[in-house]
Amino acid sequence: MSKSMSNNRIVAVVPAAGNGSRMKCEQPKQYMKIGELTILEHTLNTLISHSKISQVIVAISPTDSIFYTLPVASHPKVIAVQGGDSRAASVLAGLQKLQATDWAMVHDAARPCLSHQDMDKLIDTVFDKQQGGILAVPISDTVKLAYADKTKTIEHSLDRTYLWGAATPQLFKAEELRSCLQKALSEHAIITDEASAIEYCGGHPLLVHGRRDNIKITQPEDLAIATFYLTQQAKNKENV
Numbered sequence: 001m002s003k004s005m006s007n008n009r010i011v012a013v014v015p016a017a018g019n020g021s022r023m024k025c026e027q028p029k030q031y032m033k034i035g036e037l038t039i040l041e042h043t044l045n046t047l048i049s050h051s052k053i054s055q056v057i058v059a060i061s062p063t064d065s066i067f068y069t070l071p072v073a074s075h076p077k078v079i080a081v082q083g084g085d086s087r088a089a090s091v092l093a094g095l096q097k098l099q100a101t102d103w104a105m106v107h108d109a110a111r112p113c114l115s116h117q118d119m120d121k122l123i124d125t126v127f128d129k130q131q132g133g134i135l136a137v138p139i140s141d142t143v144k145l146a147y148a149d150k151t152k153t154i155e156h157s158l159d160r161t162y163l164w165g166a167a168t169p170q171l172f173k174a175e176e177l178r179s180c181l182q183k184a185l186s187e188h189a190i191i192t193d194e195a196s197a198i199e200y201c202g203g204h205p206l207l208v209h210g211r212r213d214n215i216k217i218t219q220p221e222d223l224a225i226a227t228f229y230l231t232q233q234a235k236n237k238e239n240v
């Protein structure tokens, strides 16, 4: 199919059904506040306000009592679905709402510092090459491989030249992603991001160099860093 004939409708899928156990707080971490808004609202607002995103599908937990109290839940672009018992299952639940020819842009609820600049870079690269891809950052630390015996000793250091840390969004043809996720889950493969599912089926997604401020809020100390980045981003927007 020529590029002009292909469907370029992009739907965002946001897994937001986790417990945030590593954050060690009372409510799921996506409902912790940064300023006036919850982490999930920061994330959804960035996706909703991007002109190329036609819909945002949010996978929420069956026990979630907060989502529908948020103003963003009634935004015309937003649809909620019931998430699953793993991130991959939640993404798969969201993908059921997409048309086969859509592009699915999967983005963690827990990454509220995403910028339109990074979204544009991912979309432009993937559409230009007509090949799925992910935002990622080259690893900057020295990387050690530990022995598998839990003694916490180093076997050797890895050459980091070709090592990248995967981030989100990750952008794939909806049907390809759906079938790879389904296969990987049914065969109990370890799938921690969408690219892993595509790789499991033999694909080689593109790596798109993203910004380092697009962090995933995972541990308690990440909240202060995300607060700083969001404050800086708001100041930069004011100065434009």
Ligand SMILES: Nc1ccn([C@@H]2O[C@H](COP(=O)(O)OP(=O)(O)OP(=O)(O)O)[C@@H](O)[C@H]2O)c(=O)n1
Residues within 6 Å of the ligand: 014, 015, 016, 017, 018, 019, 020, 021, 022, 023, 029, 030, 059, 083, 084, 085, 086, 087, 088, 090, 091, 108, 109, 110, 111, 216, 217, 218
């Ligand atoms: N069953 C699950 C598990 C996770 N997620 C989502 O996947 C994203 C990335 O996962 P992670 O940061 O690991 O979140 P949690 O699973 O909530 O955290 P933890 O592993 O610390 O419990 C989060 O936005 C989370 O809400 C999901 O939709 N469904």
Ligand SMILES: C[C@](O)(CO)[C@H](O)COP(=O)(O)O
Residues within 6 Å of the ligand: 087, 108, 165, 166, 167, 168, 192, 193, 194, 216
């Ligand atoms: C998808 C992801 O954010 C890429 O870094 C990550 O794999 C999610 O990891 P987790 O195992 O759900 O914390």
